[in-house]
Amino acid sequence: MSSIIQLLPDHVANQIAAGEVVQRPASVVKELLENSVDAGSTEIKLIVKDAGKTLIQVIDNGKGMSVTDARLCFERHATSKIRHAEDLFALHTKGFRGEALASIAAIAHVELKTRQEQDELGTHLVIEGSKFTSQDVAVLPRGTSFAVKNLFFNIPARRNFLKSDTVEFRHVIDEFERVAMAHHNIGFILYHNGSEMFNLPAGNQRQRIVNIFGGRTNEKLVPVKESTEIVEITGFVTKPEFAKKNKGEQFFFVNDRFIKSGYLHHAVMAAYEGLLKDGCQPGYYLYLDVPPNTIDINIHPTKTEIKFDDEHALYAILRSTIKHSLGQFNIAPVLDFDRDANLDTPYSYEGKEASIPMVEVDRNYNPFAAEDPVKSAASRSFSSSSSFSGVPAFKKDRQPSWESLYIVTSPAQEEIAEINFESEEVTGSLFNDSEVEQAVYKTYQIHKKYIVSPIKSGMVIIDQKRAHQRVLYEQFLKNITVQHAASQQLLFPLVLHYNQQELAIITDTKEALENTGFVFAEINNDHIVVNGLPVNVAESEVSILLEELLNDLQQEVPDSSFSQTDSIAKSMARSLAVKTGTQLTEKEQETMVNALFACKEPDVSPFNKPTFITISVEDLDKRFAI
Ligand code: ADP
Ligand code: MG
Numbered sequence: 001m002s003s004i005i006q007l008l009p010d011h012v013a014n015q016i017a018a019g020e021v022v023q024r025p026a027s028v029v030k031e032l033l034e035n036s037v038d039a040g041s042t043e044i045k046l047i048v049k050d051a052g053k054t055l056i057q058v059i060d061n062g063k064g065m066s067v068t069d070a071r072l073c074f075e076r077h078a079t080s081k082i083r084h085a086e087d088l089f090a091l092h093t094k095g096f097r098g099e100a101l102a103s104i105a106a107i108a109h110v111e112l113k114t115r116q117e118q119d120e121l122g123t124h125l126v127i128e129g130s131k132f133t134s135q136d137v138a139v140l141p142r143g144t145s146f147a148v149k150n151l152f153f154n155i156p157a158r159r160n161f162l163k164s165d166t167v168e169f170r171h172v173i174d175e176f177e178r179v180a181m182a183h184h185n186i187g188f189i190l191y192h193n194g195s196e197m198f199n200l201p202a203g204n205q206r207q208r209i210v211n212i213f214g215g216r217t218n219e220k221l222v223p224v225k226e227s228t229e230i231v232e233i234t235g236f237v238t239k240p241e242f243a244k245k246n247k248g249e250q251f252f253f254v255n256d257r258f259i260k261s262g263y264l265h266h267a268v269m270a271a272y273e274g275l276l277k278d279g280c281q282p283g284y285y286l287y288l289d290v291p292p293n294t295i296d297i298n299i300h301p302t303k304t305e306i307k308f309d310d311e312h313a314l315y316a317i318l319r320s321t322i323k324h325s326l327g328q329f330n331i332a333p334v335l336d337f338d339r340d341a342n343l344d345t346p347y348s349y350e351g352k353e354a355s356i357p358m359v360e361v362d363r364n365y366n367p368f369a370a371e372d373p374v375k376s377a378a379s380r381s382f383s384s385s386s387s388f389s390g391v392p393a394f395k396k397d398r399q400p401s402w403e404s405l406y407i408v409t410s411p412a413q414e415e416i417a418e419i420n421f422e423s424e425e426v427t428g429s430l431f432n433d434s435e436v437e438q439a440v441y442k443t444y445q446i447h448k449k450y451i452v453s454p455i456k457s458g459m460v461i462i463d464q465k466r467a468h469q470r471v472l473y474e475q476f477l478k479n480i481t482v483q484h485a486a487s488q489q490l491l492f493p494l495v496l497h498y499n500q501q502e503l504a505i506i507t508d509t510k511e512a513l514e515n516t517g518f519v520f521a522e523i524n525n526d527h528i529v530v531n532g533l534p535v536n537v538a539e540s541e542v543s544i545l546l547e548e549l550l551n552d553l554q555q556e557v558p559d560s561s562f563s564q565t566d567s568i569a570k571s572m573a574r575s576l577a578v579k580t581g582t583q584l585t586e587k588e589q590e591t592m593v594n595a596l597f598a599c600k601e602p603d604v605s606p607f608n609k610p611t612f613i614t615i616s617v618e619d620l621d622k623r624f625a626i
Contacts, residue, residue, distance in 0.1 A: 011130035014076060014106035015155070021103040024162060025052025025151055026171035028104055032146050033179040034094035035101075036060035038081065039144060042202065043187045046176060050193065051168035053151060053159075061143040064116040070123040071135070074110075076102040089293040094257065101146075106130045107158070108151045114144040129154050166508055173197070173501055177212055178258035181251060181285065184208035197500065209236065209285050213249060214526035216497040222329045224286065226321040230294065230313055233321050235286040239329065240272060243280035245544075246551030249499070253287045254295065259306045267315040271322035284322075288314070443589040449580045451589045458616040464592060465580050466605035471595040472536075473573035473606035479534075480515045480565050487517035487532035494530040496543060502550050503528070509553065512568050536576065545575045570606045 008016070022028055029052060036044045039062025049055040065073060072078045079098030082088060088096065104110060105127045115122025122140030126133045152159035162168055169192060176198065180188045184205050190198040200211045210218045221236040238249075250268075252259050268284055276282065296307035308314055443453045451462040479485040498506065506513070507523055514520065517534030530542065537545060552571040553564070578584070584592065596602050596611060605611050 010076065011106060014102050014130050017076065017099055018103035018107045019158075021100055022107060022151070024171055025056055025168050026175045028052065028056050028108075028148050028151065029058075029172050030175040030179065031095070031100035031104065032056065032058035032148070033176065035146075036062055036144065037179065037183055037186065038093045038095055039063050041143065041186060043189075045189045045191070047191045048169070048172055048193075051165035052172050053162060053165070053168065055147060055149050056151070056172075057145065057147040059143065059145040061141070064119075064122065064142055064144050065114045066116060066119070067123050070112055070114050070125050071132070073101050073112075074105045074127055074130075078102070091292050092255075102130075104148055107155055108153060109149040111147040111149070112144070113138065113140050115140040115142055117142050166504070170501060170504065173504075178251070180212060181208060182253045182256040182258060182287075205235065205285075205287070213499040214497055216526070217499075220283070221285075222325050224322055224325045226317060226324075228317055230290065230310060231317055232289040233286065233318065234289075236284065237268065237271075237286070237322055237325065238283040240275040240282065240326070243272075243276045243282045244551070245279055245281075245548055246554065247281045248501070248551070248554060249283035249285070250281070251285050254306055255289055255292060256287075257306075258304060260304045261306070263311060263315060264318060267318040268322055271319045271326065275326065286318070288318075290314075443586060443593060445584050445589055448583050451584070451592060453593060455614065458614060458618075458620060460612050460614050462593060462596065462612040463605075463610070464582070464584065464589075465577055466607075466609055466611045467592055467596040467602075468577040469573045469605045469607070470599050470602060470611055471592070472576055473569050474599050474601075476516055476569035476572050477565065479517070480512045480569060484515050485517040486535055487519055488535050489519075489532050490530065490539065493521055494539065494542060495527055496530065496546065497527045498550070499526070501554070505550055505553050506546075509564060509568060512565055516568070516572065534572075541576070545572065548575045573606055 021031070025048070029046065029048070033044060033046065036058055039060060041060035041062035043061050045057075045059040047055065047057040047059070069080070075098075077098045078101075079096060081093045081096045081098075082091070101110075106129060109128045110126070112125045112127070113122060121137045124134075124136045124138040124140070126135075152162070172192075173190075176188070176190050180186075180198070180200055184207070185202050187202045188198065188200045189196065198212065200208060203211070206218070206221065206223075209221070220238040220242040222239055224233060224235050224237055226233040235253075250265065252261055252264055264286075268282070268286070272282055290308070294309040443451050445451055445464070446461075449464060451464055451467070453460050453462070503523060503526070506520075506528060510520060510523065517532065517537070518530065519532030520528055521531040522529040533539065533542060549568065549571045552574075553567055578592075603611055
């Protein structure tokens with residue numbers, strides 16, 4: 001019998017390898033940027049169209065390639081960076097596998113233009129799906145330009161698998177930022193669909209971070225510096241008071257390579273012990289330099305984990321270095337020399353004692369106390385929509401007739417009760433009984449956490465936080481999708497600072513947020529101006545609310561408008577819901593019960609947790625029977 005095993009043709013092998021190297025446009029961005037860095041460039045320009053789906057072009061002023069190299073670079077395992085296995089342990093370049101370009105050329109249309117300094121003419125070459133289609137001599141500037149077009153043109157399944165432009169572009173920005181942060185001595189520019197998104201001139205570490213994350217970042221940074229035999233640490237951590245619920249800006253670079261490390265993250269968190277508010281995390285931008293032979297760099301091309309020889313020592317050094325820096329910044333103001341004057345405090349502040357800006361948040365703020373927002377929420381949500389609950393009486397009567405949920409006493413209320421119960425069988429059967437007429441008017445709050453009330457079959461216990469989340473969630477969902485909510489005008493507009501990614505999310509969700517009652521006067525390069533707020537949001541809550549919202553949206557990587565709407569409603573409901581530990585007056589408890597059972601799905605919170613449980617008289621009897 002003849003043999004059945006065959007060697008795969010190169011273009012097929014390359015396509016398979018591409019599956020590992022190139023997952024999405026951002027992977028191409030990373031590989032091309034890293035090649036430009038390795039080529040000794042001082043200026044690198046990234047041009048992206050349609051989040052990289054149509055075009056990713058990287059233009060550098062690095063050392064360029066000869067005619068032969070220009071062709072060779074697309075071969076698999078073709079690299080100028082290592083020659084021997086030992087070279088792996090003395091690696092100073094980003095690439096070394098010689099795989100990236102072969103992979104990219106297998107699944108896209110690639111145009112390469114390159115010229116070395118000493119050559120008069122350069123090479124212009126086109127390769128499509130691993131096949132060279134043209135090669136010319138051309139007059140070119142020094143350096144290299146790779147244009148990668150129509151990614152996955154020959155693998156429709158992969159192309160269809162790509163997420164929305166917003167999501168893919170966010171990944172592109174992530175990679176761009178990581179490479180740019182690791183190389184502050186190189187100038188980087190990013191254009192997306194013709195507009196300049198980043199222009200980062202070469203500068204010091206601090207300037208680079210501030211240029212990427214916005215001017216306000218400067219005041220938050222505490223420098224970190226330590227030099228030992230096994231590691232040299234530089235970079236910054238943020239002051240504890242700027243810690244966020246969101247763990248967005250946390251970066252480790254090891255030998256100028258972005259890495260992720262849960263272990264080192266833990267070391268940083270340990271250094272902040274006792275300094276952070278619950279659930280908050282600091283930002284950090286930490287650069288570790290270790291001897292190349294003490295790490296295992298032979299990692300998967302797309303993975304960012306790394307193995308250290310002596311992880312324990314690194315942990316201890318990192319922790320104590322940061323602890324030391326945090327201790328110092330309070331006492332000695334840290335001077336940073338060549339820093340951009342634009343980033344500094346205004347002139348008139350010079351010499352004056354600077355006070356640390358604090359966000360004033362009243363954590364005990366009780367949204368019921370002021371104007372009974374549940375009530376207004378309930379009436380706003382339900383008053384004008386007959387399709388929602390079909391309750392005409394709610395239209396006339398903005399007062400939440402919560403009693404009607406329990407008993408039917410007068411004909412006027414009968415109508416309300418009846419229709420309210422139609423949506424949820426369980427709700428109806430819970431309260432629809434006149435026998436409990438006397439008892440139901442009582443609600444009790446237990447441990448500032450639960451609301452307990454008698455019902456016909458026994459008792460109901462409601463989780464106040466989850467119940468309120470449900471009420472607010474349905475309200476916001478409705479505002480976003482069906483009707484525009486009213487907003488309260490601010491006397492003094494609020495200016496809030498965000499980084500590019502966060503601003504991109506805000507721009508993306510602007511319409512939905514406006515429907516909830518936000519009014520944005522401006523969405524700028526590094527800040528937004530808020531003119532109006534949803535009626536049940538206090539000014540002091542806005543920054544936390546938006547921070548949590550951005551965090552949630554970042555985590556969720558929303559892909560369709562449905563999930564985005566849903567995420568916004570969920571996030572706002574979670575932020576604004578009355579917390580466990582909040583004392584509620586009897587009236588507030590009643591309003592809550594009323595609003596909950598007027599919901600479409602009263603029995604679960606937006607996060608799918610039960611909002612209430614019932615205990616029947618029989619259950620109680622059984623327990624007493626023992
Ligand atoms: P690796 O980076 O692992 O060596 P790549 O496939 O990314 O593999 O690149 C192959 C080779 O092409 C590199 O080793 C380098 O010699 C050359 N090359 C790639 N990009 C550039 C560039 N921008 N400037 C100069 N040479 C480049
Ligand atoms: Mg490379």
